[in-house]
Structures are given as structure tokens and as C-alpha cells.
Amino acid sequence: MKKLIAFIAALLVVGTAVFADVSVKDLGDGTAEVTFFYGNPRATEVVIAGTWTDWQNAAEPMTKVEKGWEYKKVLPVATEMRYKFISDGNWTTDLKAPDFVDDGFGGKNGFVDVAAMAAASKAAAAGASAAAPSAKIKFMTWSMIGTQAQFRTSAVTDASKKGLSMDNATIGAKSYSKLTGNFIGNNPFFVELALAETGLDPVQDGGQLYLRDLDEAGTDVVTWNQGLIDLVNGLAGHPVSYLARTTDNSETSAGPGSNPFLGHLKFGFNTRYVNYLTGFNYAKPEISKSILLTTVDGNWDAGYQHMGGFNVFSLGDGLRQIGDAKINFVFAPNKSADRKGTKYGLWTIAGVEAGGVAAEAQYNAFYTGETLFSKPFEHDVIVGAKGKVAGVDVAAQAVVNVYENLDRVPNGSFWDMMGYTGYSRSAIKFSDGFDPVKHLAGTVQASYKLPEDFAGFTLGYRFRGLESNMLYVCDHHNDMGKDTQTAQLGYLNSQRISLDGYVKAADGLTVSFAPAMEMPLTVSDWDEYYALYGNTGLPNGRWNFNSKDSMKLETRLGADYDLSSVMGKKSSVSVYGKGKYNTEDADKFAGYDSSMLFSNAGLKFTVNEVSSAVKALDFYYGLDNTNDNQMFNTFVVSAALPMEIRTDVSFALRSLTPESSLSDNNYPFGFAIGVSKKINRMYKPTVYAQFVYDMDPYKNFGDGQDALNLDGYAVGSKVKYNGDSPAQDAVEVYNGWAACRLGLRWDL
Known part of the structure; x- marks a missing residue:
């Protein structure tokens, strides 16, 4: 195992990135023209979504230019813009934005302070010298308050009897206040305080503040009188703890019963040679995706049980460029391997990009001991590369798992294992050492576009072994529906071949098609694993076949027509x-x-x-x-x-x-x-x-x-x-x- 770790540490990696530029021109009449440039000429369609477009609800198309895509907008000078690009359907952060703010999902939005950029543009035109860096701390909030009256539309005992019957009335409040930006010297700062986490709908949220509540027999559990008295007293005497449902501040309480609590804490510093970032609690790491796979998920918590956290060390800009090559190195020891904050772990990334070719390797670990690097349970090695071959864009990435110290992890029930590892994985059965079929997963894609962008095709293949897993990537249970891992690698013991294509059949008309075929990867040990995972009837289960001989075929046909x-x-x-x-x-x-x-x-x-x-x-x-x-x-x-x-x-x-x-x-x-x-x-x-x-x-x-x-x-x-x-x-x-x-x- 020591040789394996030494081999991993020697691998180099980087993710290629496309960049955008933003410029602001003061028009002198209280407005300014803001120009965005997105430098990916290979994209088929790019739109910009932001605060002024109601995000994707009214996203605006960018115009194809010689070296990418451009968008211009005239706005009042006193405007602040948060934005992302949507490139061929994929949300993309502008890595060359003038500034960034947290997007609330572990990633970043580009941020443009139009007035500040217009003033800087004027100063530069007048030949003014650059001012010393200054602190830029921004306040943001994502807050909501609401009330709901919920009714049954039929009798509990007889669904054929229709009508509205009061079931409950609630008040809900959620509030997350953030301070984010840079201290002097470009040192990033991020802190979030969760002031309220009270749900509104008893079916969809846990823990309501009831104004009225009836049981199935129609008997008051909370009367209007009681609910309204609690509301008035709560808002008048202790609004924060009332709206946060503060019921328990004992040391064992892990919120939200111990609200108000520190929801996210993330801060660090950037220098020419090294960047540092640390996070605690619900703070999310920065997303890592440079080849095909998201290998560090922006939904992964630093430690949702109010313990644990992560440190991330990476190369500063002064060390990343070596000749014509860009290198990258990230080292992230953490106590976040299970998302709860109770298990130590590590992710580390290294890479290089040169001559239009990028390569990446990542090593992840999950430790069962009481200290870092002590008694590892899971090792993940993720390697990949992408580039262009004979006009075809080719990319491939593979995941290799090795397990050890299995005597230290639960071997009892399904839920014992899920609880121990943090409720965020597919595989819960493991074989000691390395099995080339069970412990491998991978994906490969080849894309080609015809001249004039008349048509484009992407051929893909992916497979996933019986015991394949990726640490730091969400997968189903207790991830609130986020299944980044399964969406990328597929179900356990499956393989899939797919073709995604489009043809611009006429002016304004684009036809798309996406056939795919999926089948089991192997039938060895089928009965043993099927008894554990299969036949569950769960729409987000870990197994996709009831027969070892099954083949699943599917297709999607679509058409988009511009009627303008x-x-x-x-x-x-x-x-x-x-x-x-x-x-x-x-x-x-x-x-x-x-x-x-x-x-x-x-x-x-x-x-x-x-x-x-x-x-x-x-x-x-x-x-x-x-x-x-x-x-x-x-x-x-x-x-x-x-x-x-x-x-x-x-x-x-x-x-x-x-x-x-x-x-x-x-x-x-x-x-x-x-x-x-x-x-x-x-x-x-x-x-x-x-x-x-x-x-x-x-x-x-x-x-x-x-x-x-x-x-x-x-x-x-x-x-x-x-x-x-x-x-x-x-x-x-x-x-x-x-x-x-x-x-x-x-x-x-």
C-alpha cells in the first residue's frame, strides 16, 4: 500500500479551463455598457444567466464571435451583477470574473460591481496609478418567511368524499446571512450564520411552527389560540430562537435544535506561491471537475454534525506556469470523509496542461483511526486525460478503489454501514485488497463537430464495478436527492454505451437524439449482490436490473425551432x-x-x-x-x-x-x-x-x-x-x- 500511495503522489494533473473577460464602459448618462466574453469557440450554444435575467428563467443568448462568445448589456451604473454561463446546457463559472461570490451550492458566481469597474476604467484612461489593494467584504442574504394553510381534499376514511378539510397551518422561516469577499492582499473570507431553519410543509420539511394542527380524527393538537399566542410571544420576546426552533442547546445537540448556529465558516488567504482555504460545518469545498468527472462535489459538507472540517492547500499563480505548461497541485487533509465530520480523510490533486492536452490524477482516502493517515479503509485513485486527436475531442477518466482494515468498519446491516460512512455512497459491501472487476469504474467520450457546426456527435461509454465508489461525491441517501456519483458512473455493476447528437436541419431548426444501451457489467456473484441491492423498487436504488441477462435500451428525440x-x-x-x-x-x-x-x-x-x-x-x-x-x-x-x-x-x-x-x-x-x-x-x-x-x-x-x-x-x-x-x-x-x-x- 505504501508503494501505491507513493505512486499516486508522483502523478501530475490539471484541469483545462475556458476563460471569460468582463469590461465596463461608462456612457456618461448614468448608464454603462458591460461586455462579457466567453472564450470557448467550440461551444454550440452559450447563454448568460444572472440576477438581471432572473437566472435561467430569462437567460439571454450570447453572440458567436471569432474566438468565443460575446454579450453586451447597458445598465444603470449603480448595478451589481451576479452571473454564470450556461454552455451547451452546463452551468459554468466565469473563472476570469472580476470578483466572485458564493452561489449557495458550494460553487461561485461571477460578480461585477459596475460602478467600481467604470471608475477604474476612467482612472486607467486618465493614466492614474493603480491603487493599493483594499478590503472588499460583501454582505449577502438568502432569507424567506412564509405561512401556509394546508387542507385535505378528501375525507381520510373515504377518498371519494371530496372537499377542503383543514389539516394544519404553519409559519416558516429560513435565513442564511453571509459575509464574503477579500481582506487586504486578496485573502478570501467567507462566513455564514444560519439564523432560522424552520420548514413550512409538514410533508416536505421537518419541524414546523404550528399556528394550528389537527390529527386524522380532526381533533386539535395545536389550537388557533395556542398557536397565535406562541407566535405573538415568540416574535415579541425571542424572535431568533423562536423562528429557529431552539429547543436544545446541550453539547450533544447537532442542530437545528441548537439554532441559531454557525452554518458555514470558510476563509483563507491567497499568495503568489500558495493558496489556503479552510471550512467548517456546512461549508462546501470548491468543485473539482477538469476532465469528465466531478471528483470533489460542491454539495459535500465539511461536517454537518457541527464537527470536522477541511483544509485545502493549492499552488498560487506564481508557481502554476512553467514554460508553456500549467501545473496544479491541491493537498486537502480533512475530517470530512463521511460528510458528518467524524472521520478523517484526504483528497489531493496534481496535474499538468500543455499543448492542448491535459492530464489529471487524484488520490482520496478515508481513515478509520483517531488521527490523519491512521488505519485507512478506502483509497480512491482517479486518473484522466483529454485532448484532440485527428479533429476529435477525446477524454477519459477512471476510478480505482482499494479497501483495507475491513475489520474496523461495520459488517452488519445495510444501515450500520451507511451510518458509519456518512450516508453518501452506493457500495456498502467490500472485498479486501484490489479486484480488477469489482473495484474499477470509468468513462470515455469522443466528440466531433462537422464544419460550420452543422452537426455534432458525442459517443460515450461508462462502466462501474460491484464495489466502486468515489469519496467526496454525493450519492443518494441523505443527500437531498443529489446523486452526482450515480449520474456520472451509473448504477453498481452496470455498463452503458450512448450517443448524443444534433443536426441543424434548417434555419432555426435543430434536431437532437440520444440513444443508449445499458447492461450488467458482470454476472459473477450475482445472487449475493442482488440480495443486498436489487429488487428494492427504489427509484434511486443502487441496482438497475432484476435479471442478469437484461439489456435496457432507451432513446430521447427532440427538436428546437426558433420562431422569431x-x-x-x-x-x-x-x-x-x-x-x-x-x-x-x-x-x-x-x-x-x-x-x-x-x-x-x-x-x-x-x-x-x-x-x-x-x-x-x-x-x-x-x-x-x-x-x-x-x-x-x-x-x-x-x-x-x-x-x-x-x-x-x-x-x-x-x-x-x-x-x-x-x-x-x-x-x-x-x-x-x-x-x-x-x-x-x-x-x-x-x-x-x-x-x-x-x-x-x-x-x-x-x-x-x-x-x-x-x-x-x-x-x-x-x-x-x-x-x-x-x-x-x-x-x-x-x-x-x-x-x-x-x-x-x-x-x-
Whole structure:
């Protein structure tokens, strides 16, 4: 093992990056022209999303220029802009932004202070000398407060008896306040205080502040009188601890019962030769993705049980350039290997880029001892490279696992192992040493674009062994639906070949297609592993086959058509459909007793400047046919109105599948209506009101409830998980429930 570690330490790596430039020109009339440049000429489509576009809801296209993509915008000088690029569907941080702010998800948004850049541009034009670096600490908050009355839409004992029956009324508050920026000398600083983490919906959130609560028999658990008295006394006498549900400040309490608590703490310094960053609690590391795989996940906690943390040492700019080559080295000892903060670990990255070719190697470890480097349990080696060969972009990355000291980890139940390792992995059964089939995973892609960008194709292959895992990458359980690992490597013991392509069939028309085939990687030890992982019925399980002979075929066909020239205003229509076929009866689709399924479809129509009263109109239709019992059709119309008002009207139709196990379709119809408005005072909050009935097209309270919750163009499932299974999948979201909501959300 010592030789293995020595070999790993000798490997070099780097991630290639594309850069953007931002310039500001003061127009002298209280406005300024801001120009963004994104230096990736190989991208097919790039849009910019930020605070002035309501992020992706009204993202604006960038223009293709000689060496990349460009976007210009005239704005008042007193404007601050947060932004990211979306390049071919992928969110991309501008690594050459003038400044950065935390995006709330472990990554960074570009930040432009238009007034400061305009002043600097004027000073430079006048020949003024550069000023000494000064501290730039910014305050940000992501806060919301709301109230909800929730009703049953039928009697508990007889679902055929319809009507609205009060079940509960709650008040919720979530508030995260951040100070971020640089001290003098470009030393980064980040601190976040979680002031309130009180949920709103008893189904989706834990721990409510009830204004009223009834049990299933209709008896008051919390009366209106009791709830209102608690509210008045709480807000008048101890608002922070009341809204934070402070119930226990003992040493063993790990929040949110011990609120208010220090939610994130991340700070460090940058010098010419070395950069340093440390994080604690819910602080997230910076995302590492330079070849194909995200190898350090921006959702990974430093230690969510209020212990642990990480240190990250990396090369400063003065050491990264050696001749024509760029090198990179990261060394990150931590007590975050299990996300809870109870196990020591390490990730280290090294690499080089030269001549258009990049190579990367990473070593991760999980230690079972009481100190760093003591009694390792898991070693991950991740190697990869990318470059261009005969005009084809080729990239490959592989993961190698080695396990030891297995006598120190639980060998009992599934949940014993999951709890020990932090509830964020697929594999929970391990073989000592190295097995070339069980302990390997990898992916390779080859991409080619025809001249004039007429068409493009990406051929991919990936595989994952029975015991393959990546540390510091989220995977299902207790990750609130985040499955970065499985999304990249696939299910355990699987292999998949795929083709993604597009053809620009005519002016404004692009046709896309994505066929794929998946099958087991090996059938050795099938029964032993299938008994542990398989046949669970979980939509986010670890196993994807009920038969060792099964092959799963799927395809996605889509078309996007720019209607602007036809309608005389900016408009477009997009459609897609997905189909699946399983070769073995054991993997037939239960709802149709068939090996073939038309699983999903969607349509989106968008038109801008419809009239003086309607600035933009979006229509979404979605079909979700993945539930065994009910087919789900959803229709959403969203209109942007003057004065920054948006309104949504939604409908849902449920129908039983031919082989449904349900005896009756009790809730065939659902609808929702909502309105939101940004108020240009009180630091510009968004206020919203909603009524939902037997469907809920909106995001959870803590995710920004005024925004639509869509999967493709269909209403999506909620992210609150029960084990690995969504507590409510898309079909069952608010099936049998209704609610009235009112809320305020600040994002500044």
C-alpha cells in the first residue's frame, strides 16, 4: 500500500479551463455598457444567466464571435451583477470574473460591481496609478418567511368524499446571512450564520411552527389560540430562537435544535506561491471537475454534525506556469470523509496542461483511526486525460478503489454501514485488497463537430464495478436527492454505451437524439449482490436490473425551432420524447405489463413581448409515464407582466395505467395558481401568493417557493427523500392535499 500511495503522489494533473473577460464602459448618462466574453469557440450554444435575467428563467443568448462568445448589456451604473454561463446546457463559472461570490451550492458566481469597474476604467484612461489593494467584504442574504394553510381534499376514511378539510397551518422561516469577499492582499473570507431553519410543509420539511394542527380524527393538537399566542410571544420576546426552533442547546445537540448556529465558516488567504482555504460545518469545498468527472462535489459538507472540517492547500499563480505548461497541485487533509465530520480523510490533486492536452490524477482516502493517515479503509485513485486527436475531442477518466482494515468498519446491516460512512455512497459491501472487476469504474467520450457546426456527435461509454465508489461525491441517501456519483458512473455493476447528437436541419431548426444501451457489467456473484441491492423498487436504488441477462435500451428525440422570424418577435418551441425497452420479462414495466414504455414527453413554447400587458409567455406541457400506477399530464402557463409581476396557472391530469394496482383514481384532476412580484424597496424582496389543489408545481419553501419545480418540461418530484426514495414522486406531489401560501423571499 505504501508503494501505491507513493505512486499516486508522483502523478501530475490539471484541469483545462475556458476563460471569460468582463469590461465596463461608462456612457456618461448614468448608464454603462458591460461586455462579457466567453472564450470557448467550440461551444454550440452559450447563454448568460444572472440576477438581471432572473437566472435561467430569462437567460439571454450570447453572440458567436471569432474566438468565443460575446454579450453586451447597458445598465444603470449603480448595478451589481451576479452571473454564470450556461454552455451547451452546463452551468459554468466565469473563472476570469472580476470578483466572485458564493452561489449557495458550494460553487461561485461571477460578480461585477459596475460602478467600481467604470471608475477604474476612467482612472486607467486618465493614466492614474493603480491603487493599493483594499478590503472588499460583501454582505449577502438568502432569507424567506412564509405561512401556509394546508387542507385535505378528501375525507381520510373515504377518498371519494371530496372537499377542503383543514389539516394544519404553519409559519416558516429560513435565513442564511453571509459575509464574503477579500481582506487586504486578496485573502478570501467567507462566513455564514444560519439564523432560522424552520420548514413550512409538514410533508416536505421537518419541524414546523404550528399556528394550528389537527390529527386524522380532526381533533386539535395545536389550537388557533395556542398557536397565535406562541407566535405573538415568540416574535415579541425571542424572535431568533423562536423562528429557529431552539429547543436544545446541550453539547450533544447537532442542530437545528441548537439554532441559531454557525452554518458555514470558510476563509483563507491567497499568495503568489500558495493558496489556503479552510471550512467548517456546512461549508462546501470548491468543485473539482477538469476532465469528465466531478471528483470533489460542491454539495459535500465539511461536517454537518457541527464537527470536522477541511483544509485545502493549492499552488498560487506564481508557481502554476512553467514554460508553456500549467501545473496544479491541491493537498486537502480533512475530517470530512463521511460528510458528518467524524472521520478523517484526504483528497489531493496534481496535474499538468500543455499543448492542448491535459492530464489529471487524484488520490482520496478515508481513515478509520483517531488521527490523519491512521488505519485507512478506502483509497480512491482517479486518473484522466483529454485532448484532440485527428479533429476529435477525446477524454477519459477512471476510478480505482482499494479497501483495507475491513475489520474496523461495520459488517452488519445495510444501515450500520451507511451510518458509519456518512450516508453518501452506493457500495456498502467490500472485498479486501484490489479486484480488477469489482473495484474499477470509468468513462470515455469522443466528440466531433462537422464544419460550420452543422452537426455534432458525442459517443460515450461508462462502466462501474460491484464495489466502486468515489469519496467526496454525493450519492443518494441523505443527500437531498443529489446523486452526482450515480449520474456520472451509473448504477453498481452496470455498463452503458450512448450517443448524443444534433443536426441543424434548417434555419432555426435543430434536431437532437440520444440513444443508449445499458447492461450488467458482470454476472459473477450475482445472487449475493442482488440480495443486498436489487429488487428494492427504489427509484434511486443502487441496482438497475432484476435479471442478469437484461439489456435496457432507451432513446430521447427532440427538436428546437426558433420562431422569431415567423412570428416577428423573439419566440421558440421545443419538444422531446423519451422511450425505453427492456429485453427481459423480469424488468418489464409493471404499469403496462410490457417491455416497452413511452416514458416521458414535453413541449415548451416561449414568446416575448406578446403585448404591452404581457412581456413574456411560457407554456409547458409534460408527460410523466414512469409511475407504475398513474400516468401524469401537466400543463403550466407562466406569464411575465409589467412591474416585475409573474403569474402561473397549472393543471394536472392523472389516469390509471392498464395494470395499476390501485382500485380507483381518487384524484384525477389538479390545478394551481400563483402570483409573485419583486418589490423595489425593503431590499427588493419577492412576495408570492399561491393556491395549490391536488398538485404542486412549485419548489419547496427552502429552495425558493416562488419558482416553478420542473423536470424537463413536466412538473417534477420534490427533493425531500425518505431513505433513497422520494417522499413524494412527481405523480404523488400533493395528491390528496391543497394549500394556501403567502411568503417573502430576499436574495441580495
